[in-house]
Amino acid sequence: MKVLAAMSGGVDSAVAAARMVEAGHEVTGVHLALSRNPQSFRTGARGCCSREDAHDARRAADVLGIPFYVWDLSERFAADVVDDFVAEYAAGRTPNPCLRCNEKIKFSAVLERGLALGFDRVATGHYARLLPGPDGVELHRAVDGDKDQSYVLGVLGPEQLARSAFPLGDTPKPQVRAEAAARGLLVADKPDSHDICFIADGDTAGFLSSRLGSQPGAVVDTDGTVLGSHEGTHGFTVGQRRGLRLGVPAPDGRPRFVLDISPAERTVTVGPREALEVRELEGIRPGWTGQAPVAEWHGTVQLRAHGEALPARAELRDGRLLVRLERPASGVAPGQAVVLYDGTRVVGSATIDSTRHGTTGARDAQPVAAR
């Protein structure tokens, strides 16, 4: 097979490429240049997009003896990931840019370009497994549960999965590092990247303020009583507790959390932890890794990266995905993905649009964060 290995400059993608070479494939390495100004992205070990990372990727390709190129996807990335990220926050939602990058860049723009140029597959260092199933290839959680990245791949459809390869899904991370060292890859002990690659200093609020400006508004409790002020709703995420800077303590002295964000009114609603509990949610833009479920589905759902798997039921109604959780979940932020699992298998995903505080069956319960 002709394989295009996306090489970020990190250890995972380097070992993924190495494994594809070892499996006898004709592998070409590509590093994706995502920033128009490489300096403005995080440098060195902490991110995915800097000049240094391109260098590290190139050196890994040298060690593997494969051709290597840098593809400039900075315009697509700016439009489809960064602008989308800002727009989502502006709308009071909490996006996952890695997921968007997989959906729009790695397994879309890059995959399409690769296929057009004669490649059969795109390989990445994601921790997830592709396993053969009765109806085609299935996406499964990685063996290493701590590293599992199937959540950020949950947006991929069957055609994309059939053209992908995730060679690391069956291996625990420490073993991947050891393998990198054994293969002479210099990135073996490079730290993992955790943060958002296009926010150089890790200051998401500062980044959003620089893009969205200051839009002061009120912090209110569930009765509408004004408790404080803020510089823009984009500084908040549903479920957030820190940084609310409320002068007045809650009457019961217990911590308060962000319950709802309303950019239109410029209000941030806060309240006690119980009020965060969500029983039901609605997802938009549902997508499936294979066949869409026909009847009511039950399995587990994951509501954020590294979140736990929660037993749930779901059904499609008018193109929206209605999800009922068996036990309430806390801090479910609109804009994040709900990813559906059948055991370890990813079934599909949707973008969380609204959440309800109700109990199972009580579909008319009071909306907490519906819009």
Add this chain to the structure above:
Amino acid sequence: MSARVYLDHAAGTVVSPAARTALVEGLALTGNPSSLHASGRAARRLLEESRESLAASLGAHPGEVVLTSGGTEGDNLAVRGGWRARRAEGRDAVAVSTVEHLAVAATAAALAEDGGRVVGLGVDADGRVREDVWDRVDERVAVASVMWVNNETGTLQPLDRLVEACRRSGAWSHSDAVQAVGVLDVDFAASGLDLLTVSGHKLGAPVGVGALLVRREVRLHPVGSGGGQERDIRSGTVPAALAAALAAACAEAVAGRAEHRRRASELTGRLLAGLAASGLEGWRRNGGGEVSPAVVNLGFEGVRADDLLMLLDAAGIDCSTGSACSAGVVQPSAVLLAAGADEATARSALRFSFGPTTTAEDVDALLRVLPGAVRTARRVA
């Protein structure tokens, strides 16, 4: 790696056997050419013989040869050193064509930090400096720099017009002849130029050596400070062995240039005829009618040059876009943009360049894969 078809001689050509021998022999000498003892004198002798040989090959006087580390340094010395030398006369500008290599263009642009001005000499659709811009080389211009042969398209520039404009205005004339030596008849004295840049690795010497020819009356200011080993213009111990290799390569390239030109013209003809016969549509040769026979810049409609380059690379062909890379990302050709191309066109060009070792078989190998590669690259949305 299997045998490669190397068609990127404009980026760096094969080191000639004569240069290799001269280098190895030169490396056997111990000592610094500036030292006063016998060993130093031996190194100095090799250096000066090399300088004399180089001068003879290029129609210059030995005293006019300033050895450098390569083309970039020569261009820096000429543009920045020339501007520094003359700004006290009220010449605060440098005039440069809009298609110069970055070694000139970025040097000129950087002068702004020190209060310098850049006067751009615009080009026509072929990338040749336009007839109507020479007036811009006026009494405020310290140095005017126009390359001999464009490195991306091979376009020849009207240097007689440059020399004339400089004579009239009193500016110093400089030409980056990096892509010309060994292909065209480069004779410094006959050219009437004040300054001329040569780079070793484009003509058969190793990377890391070059020369700036500086007419004797021209007093450049140094750019870097130090011992002033080269006419007080350039500091640093001069590598006699590299100078010897440069001299040997240059002598060979100059002796062989008529033959190289003839062969390169044949290869160019073969490539263009072969492409025409292949039935491939939507391609053109960039650079106009007056071009170096050693450079063939082809534009392919609906193609991104980096995709095509990758496909050709996989098929065993080494070629280049010829334009600058930024962190490995191919940029649209600044030369084609300056000549009025739109961005898509400026991203669609590949440069194939021939050296003395290029054969008809190399061109045939390219012709076997190029049309198919272009069609594949066109599938990319």
